[in-house]
Amino acid sequence: MKYHAPTIDQLPTKKQLLKSTIQALIASLIILFVFILPGEYGIDPTGAGKLLGLTRMGEIKQQLKSEADIAALEELENIRKVPSTSISSENVNVPAVEPEIIETNTLTVDQNTDSMTLTLVPDAAAEVKLVMKKGSTVNYSWSANGGKLNFDTHGEGQGGLSAKYDSGRNESGQDNQSFVAEFDGTHGWFWRNRTRETVTLDITATGEFSEMKKI
Amino acid sequence: MKRKIQNIITAVTLTFVASPLMTYAHGVTTGDKGFLQEVSGFLPFEFMYLGAKHMVTGYDHLLFLFGIIFFLYKLREVGIYVTIFALSHMATLMAGVYFDLPINAYIIDAIIGLSVVYKAMDNMGLFERLKMSINTKTAVGVFGLFHGLGLAAKMQEFEIAREGLLGNLLSFNAGVEIGQIFALWIILIAMNYWRRYKSFNKYAYVTNVILMTLGFVLMGYQIAGYIMS
Numbered sequence: 253m254k255y256h257a258p259t260i261d262q263l264p265t266k267k268q269l270l271k272s273t274i275q276a277l278i279a280s281l282i283i284l285f286v287f288i289l290p291g292e293y294g295i296d297p298t299g300a301g302k303l304l305g306l307t308r309m310g311e312i313k314q315q316l317k318s319e320a321d322i323a324a325l326e327e328l329e330n331i332r333k334v335p336s337t338s339i340s341s342e343n344v345n346v347p348a349v350e351p352e353i354i355e356t357n358t359l360t361v362d363q364n365t366d367s368m369t370l371t372l373v374p375d376a377a378a379e380v381k382l383v384m385k386k387g388s389t390v391n392y393s394w395s396a397n398g399g400k401l402n403f404d405t406h407g408e409g410q411g412g413l414s415a416k417y418d419s420g421r422n423e424s425g426q427d428n429q430s431f432v433a434e435f436d437g438t439h440g441w442f443w444r445n446r447t448r449e450t451v452t453l454d455i456t457a458t459g460e461f462s463e464m465k466k467i
Numbered sequence: 468m469k470r471k472i473q474n475i476i477t478a479v480t481l482t483f484v485a486s487p488l489m490t491y492a493h494g495v496t497t498g499d500k501g502f503l504q505e506v507s508g509f510l511p512f513e514f515m516y517l518g519a520k521h522m523v524t525g526y527d528h529l530l531f532l533f534g535i536i537f538f539l540y541k542l543r544e545v546g547i548y549v550t551i552f553a554l555s556h557m558a559t560l561m562a563g564v565y566f567d568l569p570i571n572a573y574i575i576d577a578i579i580g581l582s583v584v585y586k587a588m589d590n591m592g593l594f595e596r597l598k599m600s601i602n603t604k605t606a607v608g609v610f611g612l613f614h615g616l617g618l619a620a621k622m623q624e625f626e627i628a629r630e631g632l633l634g635n636l637l638s639f640n641a642g643v644e645i646g647q648i649f650a651l652w653i654i655l656i657a658m659n660y661w662r663r664y665k666s667f668n669k670y671a672y673v674t675n676v677i678l679m680t681l682g683f684v685l686m687g688y689q690i691a692g693y694i695m696s
Contacts (some may be wrong), residue, residue: 312506
């Protein structure tokens, strides 16, 4: 490719260029309103986004974004609640807010069985956790009763500990699964309904845990 | 509408407040990846949109395209080069994602940076000066293969469901090409404005020097990333 200057007749005329620029501006506006606003923000001024499925994509993205922000805010609050001994403030009388202490050192946990039934409307999520000691085993089964759910099996502990055990997408259930708690904390499941129908979820767990709770 | 705007403002503010301490309760992934991890099945328009978005925001691909068309004045020539580029990146994008080929994103992106350097040097007449005759069309085709692998690597990061993958992949590909055509259209309009002025001749060379620099920056950034990983 040689560096060579173009001759004027090789180039579009000013009139052609102006026309092209206006066309490009119009095209960009159309793209913004028909594709980008629905696909990123779930905003659908023309209704075309709904037809194309882009509005739903934008709505899911926005939902995930606000969930992430809420989770981050909760983390902030949790950090504030834990009394910090390294911060010295003479005048401030901070009331001692007890962090949620999971009593794992006093009791020996026997075999426990518990189950729950939850209803998830489209795009809804549900979280169920078991309070477990490190090394405890739990055996579980869950069913979407004909529907399909995304799931994520994981655990959380104090000090930001986290463990991932399993995850899946668009599944109808799991039978006779188990995991071993990697640390003292709450271990369990997160389900999300990304179908268009309401799903009834049943979860049953048997093993070494002290409590099953819905978060 | 007002509530959605309020939501957006709240979300943005929270992000700035919370980002230094961001540890999610159960690990919420957001954005395109977050969306793709939640859904399954054949979603043609969603994947077409994502493909177009990828291309239009893929500055390394756009820089290469810019370098390619810099001195092409005939639409037919633009068509030929862009088609060669499109076919080659299409092939490796499809193969890379469908066969889940192991791709090191850093190395591939560094080669993409090299493609930008190559085209800028070519525009500056470097290879002619060195009496190296490189078939430009072949070079564009070969580098196109690597651009496709780069796109494939980004798609692999999304962890897309295997179910309906082929249809979704074809849709993504179609989106990439549509995005490319749109980006090219805008670039060509701008270039054709510029080419009418004397400043084009004056600054064409230095613009390609800047393009080459950006190519080197891309390479350095990716190589550094590779070493760090």
